Amino acid sequence: MGLGLALASAVAFGGSGVAAKPLIEAGLDPLHVVWLRVTGAAVVMLPLAVRHRALPRRHPGLLAGFGLLAVAGVQACYFAAISRVPVGVALLVEYLAPALVLGWVRFVQRRPVTRAAALGVVLAVGGLACVVEIWSGLGFDALGLLLAFGAACCQVGYFVLSDRGGDAGDDAPDPLGVIAYGLLVGAVLLTAVARPWNLDWPVLTHTVPVNGTPVSAALLLAWIVLVATVLAYVTGIVAVRRLSPQVAGVVACLEAVLATVLAWVLLGERLSAPQVAGGAVVLVGAFIAQASAPARGAADPVAAGGPERELSRREPAA
Template identity: 85%
Template structure:
């Protein structure tokens, strides 16, 4: 969907504010896995953590949904698709992956999404992509091979990697859906409204899947272990809902309104670095030297693929990371 920017927002002050908001969004999204993993290790099912995150964020964004209730009549397919893929699918797969593989690895696997989007554009939509974008995809795949140490027979849990890849595939569906109606001009749906209804629909879907009435609610009244140190579980949940979801999405949207989707997506590449560093400092998750190098190559590949992708005038989606942006909507881990 289009991003309308005033002349003042194109100025230096507007760009500086936009970069600050994009960085804040990357930090907020990057901290989701670090806060969620202790809750999972404390006894909560990954799906229950996802439900708590999405349902809590949907409750916070409920006033926004009421304000944009006309979207239910104008864009029902977009809202359902966004809720199923960008919210429920990405979050469920990513959090399930966290229970089996390190936070940094799970997030880096999700960075295959830009390459998968370009593959969709090239082979399904049969639109041309630049050689630089293709090079970025090759680099991302090669870096990922180093991250998972493919020469040692996949040192990480195979199911965990498949779940992370599922999150990346859900992001592809999100990018494709987000491109629908991007040339509608003033009639384009408001991105905040789409996010609010996406969270509500995602919460409804996850309620049926996660069955929160079977959750061990006592875990939330106790403490979780973060690299051996006790942390109140309620505090971790508050961070996931308010910071890693609501604040992350809102700052992502506002940053795109001040920047182009390409620039916001490039800044969002920092999310993987932030998540890996936080997991190292707070969770004690260490990566080997080849994995660190591979992660850097993944980020470089994502940077090249996103920054060299055609602009909105071509109708080709510009892929951001889990906290990136396309057509004015922040991508989600990502809802972790």
């Protein structure tokens, strides 16, 4: 279940770039596209925020961090990065996040990571290098690379915060409520930065070319809001709860592969043989990392623990 949800989240997130690129090329500022995405999703999720109105009082730090890092930070840094460096390069840098998650687990939480999980990350990152053909150019904008790395750091916060409270039983914050309030916080922060009153609204009333085919700009925006944001975040945070931050991070690397495939099919951007091979390596890395993590409750996902191991001994008898 967790792996399936993580894959669904990767597919949904992967479709955002294909829908957003025509809007940006039609004249919308990248930051305005991010604002439309987050604010639209926040409006859709508003009923859930009302339903879980006790969350801000019980978990204010979690909601603020989720809105700042997992919503506003990742999206703003990524869209700003692709305005200065190639999309493929920005994706590769951003999806160093799984390796950074392992670093967080190992050096901040001081838990040993399994060799298989580390190998999965290495394979996934190496495969991504082939998918985006990193060797095709070296003259990149330094600020663009720094922004992409900022997106990677924010994505680490997404995985770590999504996992927070996952084992707290009845006291765990509801993931849908966390997403709803995270989107609200992100929308407020982005409003201050993006200044949407300067947005070129007439663009949304026309059609934009997608590989030569005219498509309604409003339809593309609806896809970005409902599928690439609402569905993507909902399936993503639930997947992290069922897996673990580092495993979900590796599976999320498939977003870059799926985004490249969608760009090939919908935008006419062809895949080369090294890119196809790189996609296969990413899949292998994700599988290895998934297979190396025991089910939650049987043992610690990345470390052999004391109470957790004792609990796993009692479970078969129960």
